[in-house]
Amino acid sequence: MxxxxxxxxxxxxxxxxxxxxxxxxxxxxxxxxxxxxxxxxxxxxxxxxxxxxxxxxxxxxxxxxxxxxxLVEASRRGFPFRRNEEPLVVLAMPFMQQLRDRCGETVLLATMNANCDIRRLAKCVSHHPVRYDVNMDSAIVPYCTAIGRVLLAHGAEEAVEAYLARTTFLSYTRFTVTNRDQIRRLLIKVRRDGYAVNDQEFVTGSTGLAAPLFDAGGEAVAAVNLGTLTSRYLARREELLLMLRDTADQISQSLGSLSEDPRRDPVAGREQEPRREPDRR
The missing domain is CATH 1.10.10.10 (Winged helix-like DNA-binding domain superfamily/Winged helix DNA-binding domain)
Structure with a gap:
């Protein structure tokens, strides 16, 4: 006893x-x-x-x-992880911190479920006095955010179509794209290019860039997002995009991703060409 x-x-x-x-x-x-x-x-x-x-x-x-x-930001806010999310956060956080320190901007990690609901898992906040930041548990609108579009672009075709069919497209700013067919075309472009840019479509004055993270089977399991002020994005757009994509590639490689796999377009259902580097002109 x-x-x-x-x-x-x-x-x-x-x-x-x-x-x-x-x-x-x-x-x-x-x-x-x-x-x-x-x-x-x-x-x-x-x-x-x-x-x-x-x-x-x-x-x-x-x-x-x-x-x-x-302490990971999600835990700071009492935001419990699901079992499959813990190793992803542990693996991605050092890369996210390095990206934040290199570019000076806020970095986010998120996943999407089968219902196209998006969940933030971690963030590394910019040290700039004026910076982009979000609450971990605040809603994410997939169709007009960079991280949402990346995850939709690599989601299952049936799930994405169901999401587009049931969603009421609201204008959050004067830049928000609300036409369903135009959003479909944007998702095709995002999947082809390998990244998404949300330029003031959700919050005026802020810009987001996002890229997918692939596992060993070539499935997009999450996305990494870089959030900044639009003024800073315009001054460094190519540099920020290249740093983001480099970080996404490093995380994907750590996840065992097979690079440059052909990937089907989730909306149109056809093969797309491998992603292309941004135009430097």
């Missing part, structure tokens, strides 16, 4: 420490070292390291290039 009580008490203590670490890290914006966590919380090294490794394995914490621990 005594050993059972000791075992149960140990498990409760570990669970409490996990929650203590999560609550502690929600107060921090920058990475924190193992020694600092130990010092601030008064935990022993062996158990602290083990708890942080558990949080990393479950996709709630990542390590940056300096070895410091950072």
């Amino acid at each position: 005594g050993s059972l009580f000791t075992y149960m008490n140990h498990e409760v203590k570990s669970a409490g420490r996990i929650l203590d670490i999560l609550e502690y890290m929600t107060t921090l914006r920058d990475g924190v070292s193992l020694s600092q966590v130990m010092r601030d919380l008064g935990f022993p090294k062996s158990s602290t390291h083990g708890l942080l490794q558990t949080l990393m394995a479950r996709g709630h914490v990542v390590q940056n290039s300096a070895g410091k621990y950072i």
Whole structure:
């Protein structure tokens, strides 16, 4: 009886420490070292390291290039991951952080389900005083956002057609495309080109760029999005797009993607040519 009580008490203590670490890290914006966590919380090294490794394995914490621990934004907001999303976030976050640091803009990761609902999984927020940012749980409108169009463009044909048929297309700004046939053509172009640009169609003054992430079977399992102010996008459009696509390629390679596979157009149902690099003129 005594050993059972000791075992149960140990498990409760570990669970409490996990929650203590999560609550502690929600107060921090920058990475924190193992020694600092130990010092601030008064935990022993062996158990602290083990708890942080558990949080990393479950996709709630990542390590940056300096070895410091950072709480994933979704966990900061109490946004639970599904089992298949955890390894994707763990794999993608270091690449997202590198992209954010290279370009200075906000980077997002999202997936889409069979009903064409889109879910944000992680974000790395720009350090600019004036920057693009979103709540992790705020709604994403697929037809007029870059990340939505990328995921729709690579979705199952039947699911995409059902989405287009049931959706009421609203104008969020004077730039929003609301014509169903025009949106179909945009999705064909997005799939052919390998990226999408949302230029002030959802929020005036902000521009989004997105590219798909492919798994080993060539399926688009997620998309990465770069969000910025339109003024900064116009000044650096080619540079930002190339950095985004380079990051998407790196993540896809880490996922085991087969590059340059022929891919069918989800709307028209026909083969499309491999994606092309943006015109540099």
